[in-house]
Amino acid sequence: IERTLVLIKPDGVARNLSGSILARIESKGYVLAELKKVNATRDLLEQHYEEHVGKPFYEPLVEFMLSGPVVAAIFEGHRVIEGFRSLAGTTDPTTAAPGTIRGDFGRDWGLAVQQNLVHGSDSADSAEREIKIWFGE
Numbered sequence: 114i115e116r117t118l119v120l121i122k123p124d125g126v127a128r129n130l131s132g133s134i135l136a137r138i139e140s141k142g143y144v145l146a147e148l149k150k151v152n153a154t155r156d157l158l159e160q161h162y163e164e165h166v167g168k169p170f171y172e173p174l175v176e177f178m179l180s181g182p183v184v185a186a187i188f189e190g191h192r193v194i195e196g197f198r199s200l201a202g203t204t205d206p207t208t209a210a211p212g213t214i215r216g217d218f219g220r221d222w223g224l225a226v227q228q229n230l231v232h233g234s235d236s237a238d239s240a241e242r243e244i245k246i247w248f249g250e
């Protein structure tokens with residue numbers, strides 16, 4: 114069965130949106146398999162965001178992800194990777210479609226990194242890699 118890693122980023126947790134976000138994923142029909150609230154470490158984030166090392170937003174992104182707790186979840190279901198990315202909306206919350214998590218709950222706060230509430234794995238390989246990073250084997 115397909116799995117994906119979902120993170121509710123520090124902005125979503127701080128704004129008390131964790132329950133609303135998880136409810137939307139469950140309402141679409143995906144199954145919550147694992148759930149925890151964690152304080153990320155720099156080491157963990159360097160692994161998670163290795164594809165972005167060297168990009169201008171990399172350091173602000175890591176600092177943002179260290180700014181407060183995140184909620185990490187594993188959701189399961191046929192085509193859940195694609196389905197969650199569709200539900201999350203595009204990266205920039207200003208223009209993410211209404212009806213998506215980022216489009217409905219997010220905006221631009223004028224900060225160095227796009228605070229866009231959620232992360233979802235973008236392929237089967239990255240899902241398995243990211244699940245290992247956040248939940249272990």
Ligand code: GTP
Nearest residue numbers: 170174203204225226227228229231232233234235
């Ligand atoms: P994730 O699900 O978090 O991986 O988002 P994504 O796949 O839509 O975006 P991507 O993996 O390309 O980038 C990771 C994160 O870096 C994004 O979610 C944003 O928080 C931030 N980010 C990406 N691109 C930019 C950018 O061009 N400018 C800024 N300021 N932040 C960015």
Ligand code: MG
Nearest residue numbers: 232233234235
């Ligand atoms: Mg990404």
